[in-house]
Amino acid sequence: xxxxxxxxxxxxxxxxxxxxxxxTKASLEKGHExxxxxxxxxxxNNATRLTVPPQDERNxxxxxxxxxxxxxxxxxxxxxxAQRRGILDDSEAKRHGxxxxxxxxxxxxxxxxxxQLIESGIQxxxxxxxxx
Amino acid sequence: xxxxxxFLYVNRKAPHGTIYAxxxxxxxxxxxxxxxxxxxxxxxxxxxxxIKKQATTGIGxxxxxxxxxxxxxxxxxxxxxxxxxxxERGLSEDDLMEITHENDDEEDVSSVEIVDRARMAxxxxxxxxxxxx
Numbered sequence: 728x729x730x731x732x733x734x735x736x737x738x739x740x741x742x743x744x745x746x747x748x749x750x751t752k753a754s755l756e757k758g759h760e761x762x763x764x765x766x767x768x769x770x771x772n773n774a775t776r777l778t779v780p781p782q783d784e785r786n787x788x789x790x791x792x793x794x795x796x797x798x799x800x801x802x803x804x805x806x807x808x809a810q811r812r813g814i815l816d817d818s819e820a821k822r823h824g825x826x827x828x829x830x831x832x833x834x835x836x837x838x839x840x841x842x843q844l845i846e847s848g849i850q851x852x853x854x855x856x857x858x859x
Numbered sequence: 860x861x862x863x864x865x866f867l868y869v870n871r872k873a874p875h876g877t878i879y880a881x882x883x884x885x886x887x888x889x890x891x892x893x894x895x896x897x898x899x900x901x902x903x904x905x906x907x908x909x910i911k912k913q914a915t916t917g918i919g920x921x922x923x924x925x926x927x928x929x930x931x932x933x934x935x936x937x938x939x940x941x942x943x944x945x946x947e948r949g950l951s952e953d954d955l956m957e958i959t960h961e962n963d964d965e966e967d968v969s970s971v972e973i974v975d976r977a978r979m980a981x982x983x984x985x986x987x988x989x990x991x992x
Contacts, residue, residue, distance in 0.1 A: 844886060845866075845886070848987075849864055856991055
């Protein structure tokens with residue numbers, strides 16, 4: 728089955744991202760296709776490379792990045808939601824004059840528009856939303 | 860148009876206190892460009908999103924409530940509001956803003972339909988994609 732995943736909550740405060748990660752990982756291991764994982768609302772905060780959780784805790788961002796690398800996942804962060812919350816890639820950081828090294832988008836993620844969410848709903852057999 | 864799917868946006872949270880209502884509306888507006896079969900549902904505290912005469916100056920946030928009234932221009936013509944959610948909050952249809960769209964005879968008709976909980980379940984069951992905010 729072709730599955731689209733949506734993550735609407737940030738890491739650590741809320742279970743949504745962890746559950747979405749476990750669901751995505753299990754789906755891939757079962758041989759399903761993950762069309763895209765779309766991060767919206769506070770879900771965009773899963774995509775900052777600057778989180779430093781305690782060493783004995785899971786690293787939510789790194790989990791996603793490693794899963795993306797292993798399975799060539801398409802992890803998309805909503806640009807409007809990301810800009811509100813200070814998640815920037817190189818070109819956005821430059822465009823908004825935030826200075827060298829300000830970009831904090833983690834590996835495996837890309838920033839794009841809400842159209843990618845609608846498209847995921849159209850193209851996937853199921854769209855599964857994780858949120859509050 | 861084999862790519863047309865039935866999209867339902869479910870709005871469950873009050874506006875202004877959290878960002879869900881505003882960012883849900885942003886998805887609806889962007890989604891309009893994809894020419895899908897779109898419906899909106901308002902239930903639980905989400906019914907507060909459609910209350911008349913919202914004024915946000917005092918709390919310093921943008922008042923996006925007028926955007927709901929423009930949804931007809933985005934070809935969003937089906938807005939379902941759950942009756943029980945209104946009643947549980949002491950609200951009625953009279954408390955909701957007027958949202959209209961132009962029908963085929965170029966008349967302005969209401970886009971809002973008050974439905975009971977059982978009917979809302981049927982509406983949800985008939986969708987291809989449900990985005991819940």
